[in-house]
Amino acid sequence: MNGPLSHIRILDLSRIMAGPWSSQILADLGADVIKIERPDVGDDTRSWGPPFLKDRNGSESKESAYFLSVNRGKRSVAVDLSTSEGQETILALVLQCDVVLENFKVGTLARYGLSYEDMKVVKPDLVYCSITGFGQDGPKADNSAYDFMIQAMGGLMSVTGECDGEPGGGPQKVGVPIVDIMTGMYATVAILAALAHRKETGKGEYIDIAMLDVQVAFLANQAMNCLISGNAPVRGGNKHPNIQPQDVFKCRDGYIVLAVGNDGQFRKFCDVIDRPYLATDERFSTNAQRVHNLAVLNEVIHEALLDDDMANWLALLAAAGVPSGPINTIPMVFEDPQVQHRQLVRRLAHPVSGTVPQVVSPIRLRNAPLNFDRPPPMLGQHTEEVLREFDLE
Incomplete structure (x- = not known):
């Protein structure tokens, strides 16, 4: 060995x-x-x-x-x-x-x-x-x-x-x-x-x-969320408890995962979906505000992403440097060119x-x-x- x-x-x-x-x-x-x-x-x-x-x-x-x-x-x-x-x-x-x-x-x-x-x-x-x-x-x-x-x-x-x-x-x-x-x-x-x-x-x-x-x-961040706030975290589906927008979103022909990690990425995302005004709206301009106003924000995002196909959105988001990806089955994972290359x-x-x-x-x-x-x-x-x-x- x-x-x-x-x-x-x-x-x-x-x-x-x-x-x-x-x-x-x-x-x-x-x-x-x-x-x-x-x-x-x-x-x-x-x-x-x-x-x-x-x-x-x-x-x-x-x-x-x-x-x-x-x-x-x-x-x-x-x-x-x-x-x-x-x-x-x-x-x-x-x-x-x-x-x-x-x-x-x-x-x-x-x-x-x-x-x-x-x-x-x-x-x-x-x-x-x-x-x-x-x-x-x-x-x-x-x-x-x-x-x-x-x-x-x-x-x-x-x-x-x-x-x-x-x-x-x-x-x-x-x-x-x-x-x-x-x-x-x-x-x-x-x-x-x-x-x-x-x-x-x-x-x-x-x-x-x-x-x-x-x-x-x-339990990591969820444990600390509880210890700091005094509130018990609850199930939120695919929504991130601290960073938004991060969720599964429906496109015209399928679903993608969006994983916006900071305010800069959010501004780029707003440009990609042709909703630049979202980035300057005080309800969404910072991550903390996006978390507080998530229900309203997600309605806008869902509506925007239904306008195009999954592959097109993924290409546009990747070009803009906005983290996103498809929801692959395990066989699809093994077919991924990056996984095969590695x-x-x-x-x-x-x-x-x-x-x-x-x-x-x-x-x-x-x-x-x-x-x-x-x-x-x-x-x-x-x-x-x-x-x-x-x-x-």
Whole structure:
């Protein structure tokens, strides 16, 4: 493996999404990630389909698209953690690893003799990252959690979806497991920080990452809107709570997203739609005023944009430097010339299907480029290889 983390080895005891998302980022950066899976069963997400990868004969394999989305670059080793032999194998592997990543319920690994306290006896400078729903302490620490419920509990669904009273109104979850993904991102940042600190001090670290903490943290501007104003933010559909005009607007033959970000862009927008007077109207001349008078402003914009086709508006807005875009389906995203130019979709060799598509890391490093040579592993594919490499056969 190449990349800036090619000197780092990760023992990945995590499964499903949050932990594997973190370890996939680390693998993309060059770390040697050893994914520990239950014999015969593996990661829960291996069965989370359809769809499943087709083999060379066109038949469905046991490799789900969900699993394939989050396990690139790893080596799979089948170990039963509930047995003394399995526990001994894990402790032997830890000796030659830099990081342990796990997302078991609080206390589970301690019962197996695989807690941070157990492992740091074997490897004092170990970086050990635990991901749970609610953290290692507190009244909900023992509770299980999934992305959907944390989106609800953490406030995200209270600000996502169409306004109450509108057609289709009511709370909505985000269309991808955003809490899991962001938890994986925060875990990765914490791991890299701990590794940097270890390099300076020689000390290991224990990292406690909670999905609910992450969700509350990335409420971001909506959290601060509430804390500053004292008012609970509400669902506003596609309308931005602080910056306007930003919404979905209907054109003659479709819909576009308009994302005006400042007063200068608004003036340009008014020229494009042939309503220059809007920019000098005191109701709309500043962003704060546009937010206060949004209902009136949006009526004018809707009327103007219905006069022409989507493609023409997008061309005119782009030429004027006004941020806007089409609402693409996912297939349309992959057909976008910019996405294709950036090579975000690549096909890796795979033992079942010949090749498997992967949406690769968006990270671009000039001096330590990322390589994508290892596809998501088959269950236990690398057990013999790793045990032989670690002299554990």
